[in-house]
Amino acid sequence: MTSNIYELRRYGIIIFMIVSLAVVVVFLSYSDTLVKDLSRQERNRMQIWADATREIVKSANEIESSSSNSSMDFLLSIIEGNSNIPVLLTDSEGTILMHRNFSLPESVDSLSPLEISDRNLEFLRNKLADMRETSNIIEINMGDAGSQYLYYEDSRLLKALSYYPYIQIVVLVTFILIVYYAVSSTQRAEQNKVWIGLSKETAHQLGTPISSLMAWMELLDNMGIDKDAVAEMNKDVTRLSTIAARFSKIGSRPSMEPGDLNDIAIRSAEYMATRMSRRITLSVSPSNKPLPVKISAPLTEWVMENLIKNAVDAMDGSGSIDVNIYSTKSHGIIDITDTGKGISRKHHKALFNPGFTTKSRGWGLGLTLAKRIIEDYHGGHIYVKRSEIGVGTTFTIEIPLSLKEA
Numbered sequence: 001m002t003s004n005i006y007e008l009r010r011y012g013i014i015i016f017m018i019v020s021l022a023v024v025v026v027f028l029s030y031s032d033t034l035v036k037d038l039s040r041q042e043r044n045r046m047q048i049w050a051d052a053t054r055e056i057v058k059s060a061n062e063i064e065s066s067s068s069n070s071s072m073d074f075l076l077s078i079i080e081g082n083s084n085i086p087v088l089l090t091d092s093e094g095t096i097l098m099h100r101n102f103s104l105p106e107s108v109d110s111l112s113p114l115e116i117s118d119r120n121l122e123f124l125r126n127k128l129a130d131m132r133e134t135s136n137i138i139e140i141n142m143g144d145a146g147s148q149y150l151y152y153e154d155s156r157l158l159k160a161l162s163y164y165p166y167i168q169i170v171v172l173v174t175f176i177l178i179v180y181y182a183v184s185s186t187q188r189a190e191q192n193k194v195w196i197g198l199s200k201e202t203a204h205q206l207g208t209p210i211s212s213l214m215a216w217m218e219l220l221d222n223m224g225i226d227k228d229a230v231a232e233m234n235k236d237v238t239r240l241s242t243i244a245a246r247f248s249k250i251g252s253r254p255s256m257e258p259g260d261l262n263d264i265a266i267r268s269a270e271y272m273a274t275r276m277s278r279r280i281t282l283s284v285s286p287s288n289k290p291l292p293v294k295i296s297a298p299l300t301e302w303v304m305e306n307l308i309k310n311a312v313d314a315m316d317g318s319g320s321i322d323v324n325i326y327s328t329k330s331h332g333i334i335d336i337t338d339t340g341k342g343i344s345r346k347h348h349k350a351l352f353n354p355g356f357t358t359k360s361r362g363w364g365l366g367l368t369l370a371k372r373i374i375e376d377y378h379g380g381h382i383y384v385k386r387s388e389i390g391v392g393t394t395f396t397i398e399i400p401l402s403l404k405e406a
Helices: 004-060 068-082 118-131 156-222 229-251 263-271 297-314 368-377
Strands: 087-091 095-100 137-141 147-152 257-260 280-285 292-295 317-329 331-338 381-388 391-402
Touching: 004 137, 004 156, 068 297, 087 118, 087 381, 118 147, 118 292, 137 368, 229 297, 263 280, 263 292, 263 297, 263 317, 263 331, 292 368, 292 391, 297 317, 297 368, 297 391, 317 381, 368 381, 368 391
Parallel strands: 280 317
Antiparallel strands: 087 095, 087 147, 137 147, 257 292, 317 331, 331 391, 381 391
16 A cells, blocks of 8 residues: 555656646746747837938938938937847948947947047957857848848847746756755655654653563563573573664664674674574675674664565565675675565565565554665665665675775
8 A cells, every 4th residue: 555655646746747847838838938939029129220221322322302301310219229139230341330238348429430549440350250040131122233231130038938938947947846855855854753653652662561571471480481492482481572673763863883894794694584484594794804894783783684584574484695795895785585486676665765665564663764775874875786686686785885894
């Protein structure tokens, strides 16, 4: 049931990503339509500007009249009306005749190219070279005078509108990531409190019956009960005491003591070997050299026993478990390999989520606590190294070596 929750969450994330992508595509498509519409409007304005320029040149060659003066004023108002689209007007030879709305390196008082400084002229020539590579060019037929060419850039509004959707998407994605991180952090903190509270309460509840059992063990010994039977029972009572101590350590930083990873792994394997079916073989291959680590032995043994028990459960009563202990330059490593059912790749990471389990019976807490012990307390790693359905699984534990002591 719990695994279904994680499956639903995974599918929910996929659906959310698809919907988000669809929204982004629609948004970009709509913005692109707006940009194209505005671009067409600006080209129409520039065409009107080009027509007005042609008429001004034409009117300048005619005899002045009141009507022509009125027309000239109207045409000049069109030219002066462009205050936001950068334009360059050149003759057929490429000589700059007029410029408007450019932020020049040096301020000028006149639009006449004769008074343009060398620095500004160089700037305009570079702009002209760039604008010739675009489609924002309008040819103005001046009749006998030949042709002039109007080059223009997109207005600041059009440029801003073309960038605005991407800026909005970046802001939106950033906001979603921040919210997701905040919610995830809060959820993890709440889960940690639950696991810590559950562990400490379990240790507290086990304390009273364990103390009572210890007293009964002394009484049984004094009553002349078979000593071998009492000794075996005493081992189990001691084991219960150890388990209670382990639970009590969850939630508080355990004391780390020097130890050899070989010894801890072998001790855990030997304990589990006497408590599993004889049809299951458990072999240990220790490292040929000491693996000094700073470690909480009781908690690490718990992790080992948990992984071995899971391996036993995965084999339905028969198979083999191999514990291989070795090292790299910086870590001591334990591989626990079984010949069980195997785990689907999509579940490899989810295995360590609180409550996730592939068993019909189980709370899904063992691997969560194992991950906390190895990664949070020891600064190591625990993960599924490899797994194949019907072949088996290998879990790997990595714990940093105490190099100064190596």
